[in-house]
Amino acid sequence: MTERIRLYHKLMAYGETDAYPYHMPGHKRRQLGDMPEAFLQADITEIDGFDNLHEAEGILRDAQEQANALYGAVETFYLVNGSTAGILSAISATLPEGGHLLMVRGCHRSVYHAAYLRHLRLSYLYPEQTDVPGLQEAITAQAVTEALEQEQDIDAVLIVSPTYEGRIADVRAIAEAVHAKGIPLIVDEAHGAHLGFASGFAEGSCRLGADLVIHSVHKTLPAPTQTALLHVNGSLVDREKLRRFWHIYQSSSPSYLLMAGICDAMEILERDADRLFAAFYKRYCGMLDALASCKVLRFLPQEDIAQGKQDVGKLVVVTDRAGISGQQLYELLRENNHLQCEMAAERYCLAMFTVADGDEAYQRMTRALLEIDRMLAEQSADGGAMQSAGCGKAEEERPEVRYTLTDAWERPWERMRLSDASGGAAADFVAVYPPGIPLLVPGEILSVGMCERLGRYQAQGLRLTGVQSENGDSYIKVLAEH
Ligand SMILES: Cc1ncc(COP(=O)(O)O)c(C=O)c1O
Known part of the structure; x- marks a missing residue:
């Protein structure tokens, strides 16, 4: 040791x-x-x-090397500005100014921000829908291969795995497809810093052939907010350029408390991963077994965990057969049971578990969900509304692009009532927050369907960024067309 x-x-x-x-x-x-x-x-x-993070040659070099060895990367950089800084650095270093990025449409905003800063052209990969309305699968190797056949001048590919809801991609197969074109694969593994340390958990992308991997240590390991890691592998990435951008996007005064937080999480992994992850897995699967008796609430299939398609720890509670929306379940759990979940969507609610959760966390969630399920099942047996309140059919839209992101953010804009805005081009990101994955990117056209969808989300109480409510009206920024 x-x-x-x-x-x-x-x-x-x-x-x-x-x-x-x-x-x-x-x-x-x-x-x-x-x-x-x-x-x-x-x-x-x-x-x-x-030591000095930007010129590390002492304790901070050792700490980064420790993280590097744990994840099996060639080089690892500490990040004190979250995965955001890692994503900005990874994209900036792998694509030339004005380059062409093939990326999953539902990426975090930081990917779009990098595209804006580097004037990139974007082509999108659209994941399939799961059988849960509004919940997308991770992207497949087939989708990546097909897109790479269609677009000849792609400079790099960026995927997200695990997704916010824990769907996991076949990173090995995707890396092979991307490398066949001689270009690098960036994996936004912000939600997967805990992967690869124990059986039952998927392998981490550093060991599956990804060239750049970004981890939010703070999301799924016991570490303070903003702590993250950037790993580089293989020979397709110019490491000097990566280092240059990492210097640019990181504070020149990185917080020692945050760096100590990363170091502590790595120490925990190095000393105690087997015991902690075995207990985590057992508790989590025990909870899923207990929840299998629910009559109207449902969950992603437990086999998906065994097959490496779903992450351990992301409990997606699906409400589409329960007569309530995801937001209503989120509020019931918060108000009646004092259980604060990570996020709500139209038809599901997401609760997160990590190695830091003890028995009580599982017992309280299990008890609350069984109780809510019983209540909702009785309501439906009494002829209560099985229609989800305010939930329309979950549609997936591929907004039409009128201006590139770079172009759109340089143009004048005006504020309009949402009800009058259809046909206009969005001047800012519009997203449900959390998770903040853009429904509309600046420059994309607001269709009638999208305006209705945004209105419906607001009526359900989902938090929207990019849409302001004032005196009962909703407003949005659209690009001025004159
Ligand atoms: C998929 C994904 N990537 C990147 C990020 C950015 O991570 P951070 O908050 O650590 O900067 C997030 C944040 O929610 C995310 O969900």
Whole structure:
């Protein structure tokens, strides 16, 4: 076993010495406001003995090498600005200015932001729908292969796996298809930093042939918000260019507390992964077994986990046969049971579990869902509404593009009532948040169907970004056409 790195321990030990800080940060490790002293004690900057992330040659180099060995990558970079910084760096480094990116349509905003900054041309991969309305599969190797046959000048491919809801792609087959064209594959594995450490969990993309892999350590491992990793593999990526963009998109004063948070998560993986993941898997599958008796709420098939198609830990509770919307279930769980879920969609609600959840987390969720299921089943037996409140048919739309993203964000815009906006081109992203995956990208046309869909989402209480409500009216930014 390697020597322990324990950055947080080192920070705390330093804080307890009599070394006086004639340097940043300005709190000087003293509590003047509400922030706890223990937090301030450990919050230092690049002082002697603590290395410098941008030129790491001491403890931070060792910490990054530790993460690198755990995931099986050629090189790994710490990120203190979330996967967002990793995605911006990965895309900027692999595509030339004005290059052509083949990407899954339902990507995180940061992918579009990179496209805007680098003036990229975008071609989309559209995943299939699952049998759950509004829930998409991960992208298939066949879809990638077909798209690569159609588009001859693609510079790189970007996919998301696992998706927000935990659908997992066949990354090995996709990497083979992409490499057959001599171009790199970027995997946004923001939701998969926990993969590859135990049986029952899918393998991580670094070991499946992906050239660049981005992990949000904070999403699925015990680590603070904003912590993430960027891994590079193979020889298709110019590592110097990657490093240049990583310097650009990261703060020149990376937080030692966040870096200590990444280091701690890596230490946990290195020392205790077997025990923690075995317990996690057992508890999670035990909960799914108990929930199998639900009559009207339903779940993604448990076999999908065994077949490596669905992640452990993303509990998708489907409401399409239960007479309520995903948002209504989300609110019932929050208000009646004090269970705060990750997100709601039209017909499902998503709860997340990690190695940090103990028995109580599973017991409370199981009890609450069985109780809600019983209540809803009784209502439907009494002739209660089996129609989901306010849920129309879930449609998948492929909005028409009038302006490229880069072009659209440079144009003047005006604010319009949503009810008057159909036919106009969106001036900003429109998304349900969370997860923030764009329904409309700037430059795409607002169809009548999309306007109705946005109105319906609002009526259901889903949180929309890019649509403002004021005095009972909804407004949206559209590009000025004169
Ligand atoms: C699929 C996906 N990629 C990337 C990100 C960005 O991650 P971060 O919040 O760590 O910057 C998110 C955030 O929700 C995401 O869902």
